Amino acid sequence: MLIDEELINKYQEYSFQRTIEVNPDLFSFCPTADCGYIFFWEKGDNPDFLCPKCDNRYCFKCRVDYHSSLSCEQYQKWAKENGKGDQLFEKLVEKQNYKKCPKCQRWVEKASGYEINYK
Structure with a gap:
């Protein structure tokens, strides 16, 4: 009686x-x-969960979208081995002296041509 119903909810x-x-x-x-x-x-x-609300398949054990072609153990091993992809890519672009395009921000390698100044 003393507390508002909205607050209780x-x-x-x-x-x-x-x-x-x-x-x-x-x-x-x-x-x-x-x-x-x-x-x-x-x-x-079974860790394979199909959401009845949105129809997304989810692996509860791995807490990712369901990996139907791999067991949980295989998926976890793959994720551990491949989880450093971004770091490895950063090292590669540094080593190869790639640059980000000032217009589209994609990584590019200048092989030849003129430098264009975007403003």
């Missing part, structure tokens, strides 16, 4: 969200932007 929503956040091994959000579907998962359940 906000508190309940916060409590619900917090419960999910502190129990990541039990609950998860669908990773699709703005979907918001929440689901329950127990260890041993």
